[in-house]
Amino acid sequence: MNRTRSLFLAATLAAAPALHAHSGPMDTRFGDGGFAHYGFQAVNGQAGDAARVGCPGAGDTFVVVGAASNGQRIVTVRLRPDGSFDDTFSGDGKESFDLPTSFASTTASVCLAQGDPVMTGTVTDGTGERNLRLVRVGRDTGLPVAGFGNGGVVDLDLDAHLSGLGSDEVPVGLNALPNGDLALSGYAMLANGGISGFVALLNAAGHVQAVTLTSCWIMTTVLENPAGALWAFGSTGYGACRLTLDRTTLAQTGRLDNTTGSGVYPSTARAVRPGTVAMAVAIQAPYGYRPALAVFRETQVSILALPAPVLNGMATSLSATPGQQGVQVLPGGRVLFGGTLLKTDTSTGEYFALARIGRSAADDRTEIYWGHGGAMAAQFLPNTSACAVTPPAQEIYRMTLWQGRPAFVGRVDTQCFANAGADYFVGRVETDYLFGDGLD
Numbered sequence: 001m002n003r004t005r006s007l008f009l010a011a012t013l014a015a016a017p018a019l020h021a022h023s024g025p026m027d028t029r030f031g032d033g034g035f036a037h038y039g040f041q042a043v044n045g046q047a048g049d050a051a052r053v054g055c056p057g058a059g060d061t062f063v064v065v066g067a068a069s070n071g072q073r074i075v076t077v078r079l080r081p082d083g084s085f086d087d088t089f090s091g092d093g094k095e096s097f098d099l100p101t102s103f104a105s106t107t108a109s110v111c112l113a114q115g116d117p118v119m120t121g122t123v124t125d126g127t128g129e130r131n132l133r134l135v136r137v138g139r140d141t142g143l144p145v146a147g148f149g150n151g152g153v154v155d156l157d158l159d160a161h162l163s164g165l166g167s168d169e170v171p172v173g174l175n176a177l178p179n180g181d182l183a184l185s186g187y188a189m190l191a192n193g194g195i196s197g198f199v200a201l202l203n204a205a206g207h208v209q210a211v212t213l214t215s216c217w218i219m220t221t222v223l224e225n226p227a228g229a230l231w232a233f234g235s236t237g238y239g240a241c242r243l244t245l246d247r248t249t250l251a252q253t254g255r256l257d258n259t260t261g262s263g264v265y266p267s268t269a270r271a272v273r274p275g276t277v278a279m280a281v282a283i284q285a286p287y288g289y290r291p292a293l294a295v296f297r298e299t300q301v302s303i304l305a306l307p308a309p310v311l312n313g314m315a316t317s318l319s320a321t322p323g324q325q326g327v328q329v330l331p332g333g334r335v336l337f338g339g340t341l342l343k344t345d346t347s348t349g350e351y352f353a354l355a356r357i358g359r360s361a362a363d364d365r366t367e368i369y370w371g372h373g374g375a376m377a378a379q380f381l382p383n384t385s386a387c388a389v390t391p392p393a394q395e396i397y398r399m400t401l402w403q404g405r406p407a408f409v410g411r412v413d414t415q416c417f418a419n420a421g422a423d424y425f426v427g428r429v430e431t432d433y434l435f436g437d438g439l440d
Contacts, residue, residue, distance in 0.1 A: 025352045025376045027405055027430040031083035034430070035380045037412050038077055039423040040096070043069035047421025051409035053109035053117040054400055054426065057139055061086050062402050064409055065117045065137050066424055068096065071103040074135060076142030077424065081403060095142025099153075103133060107323025107397045108171040108184065115139040118148075120171040120184060123155065130168045132156040132184070134206065149206035158188055158198060161211035166191050169198070172322045173220040173268065177230075180204035183222035185232060188213070199232050199250055212250040216241040220322060221269035223277065229253065233279050233296065235266040240281060240294035240301055258294065258301040265289070267325040268398075269296075270335075272357045278335045280325040288317025291325065291339055293355055295364055302361040306353040307375035309341055317342045318351060319395070328399045328406040333357045334367065336406050336429065340395045341377060347395045349379040350408075352429065380425070386416040394425060405429055 026034025040049055051066035061078050068075040075096040078089035085093025101123050109119035118136045125131065133155050136148040144152020158169050166189035173185040184200040197219035201209040219234035222245075230245040238261065244254030262284040269279035277296045282289040283303075291306040309316050318325065318339050324347075325339035334356050341349040353375040354367040366374035380394050381387055396410040405428050412425035 025429045026378055027428040030428040035427045036083040037414055037423040037425050040068045040075050043072050046070035049422055049424050050411035051424035052119045053398055054407055054409040055111035055115055055117045055139060056402050060403055063139050064426055067103055073098045076137055090142055097143055106171055108174040109398055110174045110176050112176050120174055132169050132171055154206040164191050175222050177224050185219035185222050187218040197234050210250045214243055220266045223271055226274045233269040235264045239264055242296050256301055265320040265322055267322050268327055270327050270329050272329055272333055278327050278357055280327045280337055282318045282320040289320045291318045291337055295357055304355055304364045306337055307373050309351045311341055311349050311377050324395055326399045338399050338408055347393050348391050349377055350396055352376050380412060382414045390416045392416045
């Protein structure tokens with residue numbers, strides 16, 4: 001592992017009182033300064049690796065799965081709490097298997113209740129049409145789960161269930177429902193040139209139960225609501241939206257919107273408490289995109305603006321790519337927002353902000369005593385000559401709880417020059433000091 005420097009940066013100009021100050025968000029007991037990266041042998045000259053999902057494993061381990069060699073195979077690694085390989089897993093901490101066709105990995109993934117990771121991507125056929133693929137990997141084996149689809153793989157062409165579609169189908173969100181069903185969501189190109197959100201419902205074995213196009217432009221998350229129906233979250237392009245769908249047929253029975261007047265790019269949503277859901281969004285601003293939470297309650301959706309992102313003392317932008325922002329729910333109604341930072345259109349760091357979601361919109365607030373004004377930035381910098389000139393491109397895709405702390409996975413270019421490939425990127429955020437008020 002390359003020696004790294006972890007930079008912890010204030011994300012607002014307001015200084016926090018010294019009593020609450022902390023050196024930064026990363027857990028330095030993990031990896032090198034809170035970060036770790038893992039690269040694998042290239043296949044057919046392809047060296048691009050990207051981690052897509054991390055799930056707590058046996059004991060205190062962390063199981064990370066992604067697409068390696070530019071989508072030609074799936075690689076699973078199992079990590080110890082310090083970020084080293086757990087060599088009791090497959091002899092060296094790693095396991096892999098090939099895919100029959102190249103798999104374009106995207107951001108939609110989930111950890112099932114029993115711990116197995118499932119991730120989605122796309123496959124392109126000979127006509128150029130892009131369809132959907134789901135892969136379920138055994139948490140304890142790193143191999144495909146035979147009882148899911150065809151040998152652990154489900155290929156889903158929305159054209160088999162819907163009419164009027166164009167050539168592209170893009171998965172953005174994947175959620176496990178309480179009964180074991182999977183809800184896949186995203187957007188599809190239409191034959192008339194437009195775009196529509198979609199939701200597909202599959203059972204635990206990967207068999208399609210229902211598919212629908214939605215009245216919102218893009219869908220990122222599907223959750224079961226307190227009444228037993230489904231809530232599907234996403235964006236109209238200019239506001240956050242929540243659709244109520246029939247649990248069996250996916251027929252739309254309700255809709256809730258918030259219009260900002262600016263471009264709204266949605267990402268992961270998670271339930272804070274029954275009936276209250278927080279969704280990470282990037283909102284278009286005069287210079288780039290700013291972070292915010294869209295908070296949905298039974299009959300209202302509100303926008304909680306988060307501190308503007310700052311990196312190395314300079315204002316920067318949040319990535320607006322759906323799936324490159326996320327939320328992790330913490331004790332006491334707190335929500336940690338995590339996202340990818342951009343500088344001149346290159347992903348260059350990580351942004352974190354902490355908010356408390358109250359019982360009403362009037363009670364929602366940024367936790368200003370966390371970090372500096374409620375937000376921090378971090379940057380992974382390998383100690384190489386190339387990276388001293390150009391920081392590595394780095395992206396985070398999904399957050400989950402591991403050992404009581406938020407952990408994220410993504411990809412990083414540790415060589416800092418073009419076409420060098422990328423590694424799995426893993427980080428863990430320190431949260432012990434978040435709950436010092438004794439109220440949780």
